[in-house]
Amino acid sequence: MTSPRAPFDLLYSETEEELRSAVRSLLADRCDPASILARVETDHPHDPRTWQTLAAGIGAAGLLVPEKLGGQGASHREAAVVLEELGRAVAPVPYLTAGVLAAEILLGCDPSSDAVSALLRQVASGERLCVPAVPLTLAPGAPLPTGVRATGAGTLTGSVTSVADAAAADVLLVLADTGLYAVPATEVTLTPLVPLDLTRPLAGVTLDGAAGTRLADAATARAAVAGALLSGAGLLASEQLGLAQWCLTETVAHVRGRHQFNRPIGSFQALKHRLARLWLDVASARAAARAAADALATGAPDTPLTVAVAQAYCSGVAVRAAEECVQLHGGIGMTWEHPAHLYLKRAKADSLALGTAGHHRGLVAEFAELPAPGPHPRTPAAGPTP
Amino acid sequence: MTTADELRLHVAELLAAHPPADTPRDDFLRARFDAGLAWVHYPEGLGGLGVPRSLQALVDSALEAAGAPDNDPRRIGIGLGMAAPTILAYGTEEQKRRFLRPLWVGEEVWCQLFSEPGAGSDLAALGTRAVLDEAAGEWVVDGQKVWTSSAHTARWAILIARTDPDLPKHQGITYFLCDMHAPGVEVRPLRQITGEAEFNEVFLTGVRIPDGHRLGAVGQGWAVARTTLMNERVSIGGMRIPREGGMIAPVAATWRERPDLRTHDLHHRLLELWVEAEVARLTGERLRQQLVAGQPGPEGSGMKLTFARLNQEISALEVELLGEEGLLYEDWTMRRPEIVDFTGRDAGYRYLRAKGNSIEGGTSEILLNIVAERVLGLPAEPRDDKDLAWKDLAR
Numbered sequence: 001m002t003s004p005r006a007p008f009d010l011l012y013s014e015t016e017e018e019l020r021s022a023v024r025s026l027l028a029d030r031c032d033p034a035s036i037l038a039r040v041e042t043d044h045p046h047d048p049r050t051w052q053t054l055a056a057g058i059g060a061a062g063l064l065v066p067e068k069l070g071g072q073g074a075s076h077r078e079a080a081v082v083l084e085e086l087g088r089a090v091a092p093v094p095y096l097t098a099g100v101l102a103a104e105i106l107l108g109c110d111p112s113s114d115a116v117s118a119l120l121r122q123v124a125s126g127e128r129l130c131v132p133a134v135p136l137t138l139a140p141g142a143p144l145p146t147g148v149r150a151t152g153a154g155t156l157t158g159s160v161t162s163v164a165d166a167a168a169a170d171v172l173l174v175l176a177d178t179g180l181y182a183v184p185a186t187e188v189t190l191t192p193l194v195p196l197d198l199t200r201p202l203a204g205v206t207l208d209g210a211a212g213t214r215l216a217d218a219a220t221a222r223a224a225v226a227g228a229l230l231s232g233a234g235l236l237a238s239e240q241l242g243l244a245q246w247c248l249t250e251t252v253a254h255v256r257g258r259h260q261f262n263r264p265i266g267s268f269q270a271l272k273h274r275l276a277r278l279w280l281d282v283a284s285a286r287a288a289a290r291a292a293a294d295a296l297a298t299g300a301p302d303t304p305l306t307v308a309v310a311q312a313y314c315s316g317v318a319v320r321a322a323e324e325c326v327q328l329h330g331g332i333g334m335t336w337e338h339p340a341h342l343y344l345k346r347a348k349a350d351s352l353a354l355g356t357a358g359h360h361r362g363l364v365a366e367f368a369e370l371p372a373p374g375p376h377p378r379t380p381a382a383g384p385t386p
Numbered sequence: 387m388t389t390a391d392e393l394r395l396h397v398a399e400l401l402a403a404h405p406p407a408d409t410p411r412d413d414f415l416r417a418r419f420d421a422g423l424a425w426v427h428y429p430e431g432l433g434g435l436g437v438p439r440s441l442q443a444l445v446d447s448a449l450e451a452a453g454a455p456d457n458d459p460r461r462i463g464i465g466l467g468m469a470a471p472t473i474l475a476y477g478t479e480e481q482k483r484r485f486l487r488p489l490w491v492g493e494e495v496w497c498q499l500f501s502e503p504g505a506g507s508d509l510a511a512l513g514t515r516a517v518l519d520e521a522a523g524e525w526v527v528d529g530q531k532v533w534t535s536s537a538h539t540a541r542w543a544i545l546i547a548r549t550d551p552d553l554p555k556h557q558g559i560t561y562f563l564c565d566m567h568a569p570g571v572e573v574r575p576l577r578q579i580t581g582e583a584e585f586n587e588v589f590l591t592g593v594r595i596p597d598g599h600r601l602g603a604v605g606q607g608w609a610v611a612r613t614t615l616m617n618e619r620v621s622i623g624g625m626r627i628p629r630e631g632g633m634i635a636p637v638a639a640t641w642r643e644r645p646d647l648r649t650h651d652l653h654h655r656l657l658e659l660w661v662e663a664e665v666a667r668l669t670g671e672r673l674r675q676q677l678v679a680g681q682p683g684p685e686g687s688g689m690k691l692t693f694a695r696l697n698q699e700i701s702a703l704e705v706e707l708l709g710e711e712g713l714l715y716e717d718w719t720m721r722r723p724e725i726v727d728f729t730g731r732d733a734g735y736r737y738l739r740a741k742g743n744s745i746e747g748g749t750s751e752i753l754l755n756i757v758a759e760r761v762l763g764l765p766a767e768p769r770d771d772k773d774l775a776w777k778d779l780a781r
């Protein structure tokens with residue numbers, strides 16, 4: 001078993017708190033629940049104006065990109081804080097896909113190559129929006145998809161399902177048999193899907209002789225995608241944390257103000273205990289998510305285990321928090337007008353994104369050396385019956 | 387005297403003047419106390435140097451590396467975790483000088499005479515009476531306490547008693563330091579679920595306590611007791627444990643060593659609990675980092691709840707994992723242990739003893755109320771006992 005590293009830092013630095021308040025006030029201005037609700041049912045659920053300010057104005061798109069490649073040279077710790085705030089607001093902006101996954105894939109390629117560094121600069125400055133063409137459910141440690149092939153003419157053919165934020169992208173990063181390609185969105189056919197989570201739209205991507213620029217060979221491409229999935233899963237925990245925190249805070253505020261039986265419903269012990277337990281879960285999720293962000297930032301040797309622990313834990317907390325939020329709001333919680341459903345849908349979709357809790361527990365079993373049972377030794381081998 | 391380097395130097399001086407190999411244990415511990423290296427955040431002259439608590443780790447590891455004896459904090463947990471911070475906060479100068487040194491060295495073990503047959507969760511309802519004998523300057527105490535851990539090894543007790551039954555329950559309580567060897571103190575073992583007797587009943591009959599052993603003002607005992615209770619709950623979360631430390635360790639070890647015991651159902655549950663134990667460890671670590679950074683978070687009140695639940699679930703799984711061996715118990719002999727030793731015992735003991743984790747030091751239900759009200763700010767339930775005189779309460 002890999003031993004935990006020391007020292008590691010689970011708190012927030014002052015810079016991180018400054019970044020948080022910048023993101024929070026942007027979202028408070030532009031991304032209130034009413035405007036998200038108004039937007040999600042249109043053909044353009046993304047909020048490009050907020051994305052532009054977040055990506056370029058605040059510099060979030062380039063947080064993970066080193067300064068010499070045009071980014072902010074920050075780390076996963078800062079990216080995690082951005083995701084906490086985006087989760088708190090269920091903001092319909094493609095940060096996880098573009099700012100984290102795509103940036104990490106490009107960083108995993110050879111940044112000294114012109115094609116890679118040019119694209120990285122554009123991505124980091126927010127000039128172009130680039131998302132990976134992989135299914136949102138693709139998990140670290142799972143086999144990578146093989147649906148796209150390069151044909152003799154140097155063009156790509158195949159399809160990928162359930163690609164998040166593809167509709168907003170200028171460029172798609174496509175993993176093909178011969179390597180990684182940057183494919184302009186104009187080269188592919190998108191089939192918009194009806195997503196459970198309205199704030200993170202999905203599409204099928206079909207390539208039919210699409211022309212792309214090759215950024216890396218097959219082995220590099222696969223390693224880069226695998227590494228990005230690990231970062232993505234680790235940072236998704238922070239989005240889940242932010243979401244859970246919002247649900248808890250809103251629910252506490254609601255049960256304090258709502259009266260039934262001549263008292264605030266929050267004075268009933270049955271509800272107090274449920275919310276106290278949820279608070280404990282959220283406090284624990286915070287420690288798990290911070291540990292994952294810090295491990296990714298410092299490149300700690302036990303990062304894969306720490307990420308798996310965070311995902312195995314935080315997915316469930318976010319879903320539970322959103323479910324409690326709906327339940328304890330009573331009838332209001334079931335309405336379209338109240339934002340609780342946006343949170344429930346995001347939480348549930350997040351629990352499938354980048355590997356389920358069960359998948360990550362399987363990874364924990366591997367990294368912590370707690371193997372699954374083998375064939376039962378006392379059961380006689382099943383022989384052919386005469 | 388604040389920097390780490392100065393502190394290291396100070397430790398080296400202590401070790402040079404009192405080489406651990408040739409110094410009797412208690413002598414070394416007394417010298418360590420007098421050097422201000424016992425609990426560095428305590429004031430000078432009282433075993434500390436008034437420096438940040440975070441520097442204690444440095445002292446502890448330097449002394450451990452030099453093979454110095456420690457004061458066995460597990461054996462004197464109530465004194466260290468509860469009596470000491472309360473005496474520090476409310477004691478007179480004389481009380482601090484009299485009690486803190488032998489308490490820390492472990493020459494004097496403490497117990498906590500709080501709970502009574504009629505007052506557990508509702509501790510402020512307690513009925514043990516203390517009446518002042520003005521001529522003698524002594525209090526005369528009569529009543530019965532219960533579930534008193536370590537009363538059989540204790541030299542001193544922190545005690546709360548009712549000094550005015552006509553006031554509402556929280557107002558008529560006074561806090562005392564009680565000599566467990568005083569005439570009229572009778573300790574009877576209470577055998578518990580594990581077969582042994584870790585706690586006791588304590589009968590107090592005409593026990594005389596000098597007024598100089600009162601802690602805080604007459605009638606202010608509830609405020610003093612709250613300091614004790616707060617420290618009792620916090621002392622759990624501050625511990626630093628390694629990955630796979632605590633209750634999960636023996637289960638994980640058994641899992642690795644005994645492939646024959648593995649099933650898919652147990653595997654699923656083990657992984658869930660392993661993850662939760664790791665997250666609890668990280669949450670405790672985060673709390674510790676907050677304390678060191680001087681931003682104490684409310685997570686402290688939650689750690690006791692988490693550990694109680696995890697200890698119970700993990701030990702329950704362990705018994706099941708052991709299969710036929712899980713049907714056995716190591717030893718039902720009635721014993722009177724000095725400490726609770728989870729790791730030195732078998733799975734059945736762990737399973738049974740862990741049941742106390744959600745009762746001792748405030749039940750999980752009461753702690754959930756505290757989190758809900760003090761952390762989340764949820765309204766208290768309506769109650770009618772706050773303004774009634776204690777003597778008029780339903781019993």
Ligand SMILES: Cc1cc2nc3c(=O)[nH]c(=O)nc-3n(C[C@H](O)[C@H](O)[C@H](O)COP(=O)(O)OP(=O)(O)OC[C@H]3O[C@@H](n4cnc5c(N)ncnc54)[C@H](O)[C@@H]3O)c2cc1C
Nearest residue numbers: 498499500501506507533534535742745746747748749751
């Ligand atoms: C191993 C062990 C060691 C102990 N050591 C000591 C010691 O050294 N010194 C000492 O003074 N005491 C000690 N105690 C006592 C302990 O603090 C009390 O047992 C505890 O506070 C509960 O009180 P009670 O036993 O009277 O239960 P009760 O208060 O009668 O509670 C019974 C049940 O009702 C629930 N309940 C009570 N009130 C409420 C409420 N308002 N809302 C919801 N549920 C409620 C409780 O949670 C519990 O489940 C020890 C206990 C144990 C188990």
